[in-house]
Amino acid sequence: MSTAAALAPLVLSDRINAMQESQTIGMAKKARELAAQGIDVISLSFGEPDFQTPQYIKDAAKKALDEGYTFYTPVPGYPELRQAIADKLKRENHLDYKPENIVVSTGAKQALANAVLSLVNPGDEVIIFSPYWVSYEEMVRLAEGVTVRLVGSLENDYKVTAAQLAEAITPRTKLVMYSSPCNPTGAVWSREELAAIAEVVAQHPQVYVLADEIYEYINFVGEHASLAQFDVVKDQVITVNGFSKGYAMTGWRIGYLAARKEIAAACEKMQSQITSATCSITQRAGLAALQGGRSSADEMVTAYRRRRDLVLGIVKDIPGLKTPTPDGAFYIFPDVSAYFGKTTPSGDTIQNANDLAMYLLNDGHVAAVDGAAFGAPQCLRFSTAAADEKLTEAFRRIKVSLAKLV
Structure with a gap:
């Protein structure tokens, strides 16, 4: 009876080994995994309009x-x-x-x-x-x-x-x-x-x-x-x-x-x-x-502006977040470095923005993206392309979770 020859170790190309996975896609994947376990996750990680394509x-x-x-x-x-x-x-x-x-x-x-x-x-x-x-x-x-x-x-x-x-x-x-x-x-x-x-x-x-x-x-x-x-x-x-x-x-x-x-x-x-x-x-x-034409786009922009203002109104009451007012797109990108070095309720130390993003995902069930992926390791990116009530609830959770850090 013959047996199959052992496979040689897989050697992938240098270019694929050097390449990083997209952090936005990676965080969205983690959020979906938690959601599949029945956890109510609000994902603000993906850069995708929540509107349907015009009819x-x-x-x-x-x-x-x-x-x-x-x-x-x-x-x-x-x-x-x-x-x-x-x-x-x-x-x-x-x-x-x-x-x-x-x-x-x-x-x-x-x-x-x-x-x-x-x-x-x-x-x-x-x-x-x-x-x-x-x-x-x-x-x-x-x-x-x-x-x-x-x-x-x-x-x-x-x-x-x-x-x-x-x-x-x-x-x-x-x-x-x-x-x-x-x-x-x-x-x-x-x-x-x-x-x-x-x-x-x-x-x-x-x-x-x-x-x-x-x-x-x-x-x-x-x-x-x-x-x-x-x-x-x-x-x-x-x-x-x-x-x-x-x-x-x-x-x-x-x-x-x-x-x-x-x-x-x-x-x-x-x-x-x-x-x-x-x-x-x-x-x-x-x-x-x-x-x-662009009338449908203009209608969406009206909603995006309202959402931006809604989120900025909440964020200004969260200590430690330095957030400039975005003039376009549908993100906020606060500097969150004031939370580096703080300790979570479980005793872990927040070393960087990735630690903070994972803490917010696991504690507040809100998904954001580590700013290091965008060349700004002191920041987190939150998408505001979500319904008003989801944004309000997401940033309420974020405020609660951040207040637990000491």
């Missing part, structure tokens, strides 16, 4: 199925969708692009990854405005680039300044990455602030900027400003956007980038070997979303 977009998807849009599409997306995106960028962002400058991807995350992998060589420096979205640094690591974090101060609402950028650029700098409105801080760079950044970038024609504008519509302070608006840097800027936040289309997985033709072609080439085009039905839904 007219769902209807467009059903119509697309009935009309037979079930075949492969061009890798960068249907031409009519790319034209509609170009029209949107001209109408709302004052950016002049043609369909050949647009690549539609399986979410804005893929658009970001396409750009990083198409531009960054091993050893290239990538400046990331910090705090930053969790996946930026991992994308740079995958491309074998070198991350250079630029940290915005709490006093400046966590926004990096043009002067900081000017000082950080070196001959090895290839790319700059930032989001506005920012995930996780909610900071929004003004037109004047971006104009100053554009002046710095224009002095370094070898440097490109990846501007993540996925939260564009969730803006509480006025007209959104795009870095690519400034002619001196237009060809150096890759603008990334999508439908997930503004149109509550997270599960549809559709995003896009706009860039000079050579960069768009490189991203199309990259995408052609990884996923090809995104879902045909999703693309038709995205086309309908753009054709339908």
Whole structure:
């Protein structure tokens, strides 16, 4: 009787061993595990609108199925969708692009990854405005680039300044990455602030900027400003956007980038070997979303503003939390370092924000995300994309749990 040969030890690639799991997804997983045990967990960890996709977009998807849009599409997306995106960028962002400058991807995350992998060589420096979205640094690591974090101060609402950028650029700098409105801080760079950044970038024609504008519509302070608006840097800027936040289309997985033709072609080439085009039905839904305007997005923004104000009103009465007012997105990002070194009722010491996040999950049954994942280890991120009553109850629990620490 033969026996199977023993399996050799599994050796995974260095790149996957070096990569960190997304902390937002990881915390959401822990929250689901507790919920599966029957525990009433309020998860404020995930960056997902709690609204349904508008009905007219769902209807467009059903119509697309009935009309037979079930075949492969061009890798960068249907031409009519790319034209509609170009029209949107001209109408709302004052950016002049043609369909050949647009690549539609399986979410804005893929658009970001396409750009990083198409531009960054091993050893290239990538400046990331910090705090930053969790996946930026991992994308740079995958491309074998070198991350250079630029940290915005709490006093400046966590926004990096043009002067900081000017000082950080070196001959090895290839790319700059930032989001506005920012995930996780909610900071929004003004037109004047971006104009100053554009002046710095224009002095370094070898440097490109990846501007993540996925939260564009969730803006509480006025007209959104795009870095690519400034002619001196237009060809150096890759603008990334999508439908997930503004149109509550997270599960549809559709995003896009706009860039000079050579960069768009490189991203199309990259995408052609990884996923090809995104879902045909999703693309038709995205086309309908753009054709339908932004009234549904504006209604959601009204709710997000109310929720932000609701949460800030509660948080101001919780000692030890330093929380700037976010001007966009749907997060608060308090500095929680006042609780480091305190002891839990069970005798454990809160050493860092991750310990505090786990304590709040286990004691108060509220899920948040450790700020270290965003480049700010003194902070926690809470999503405010939840119903008013859930937010009220969540922060009541947080206040109670924090009061137990000594």
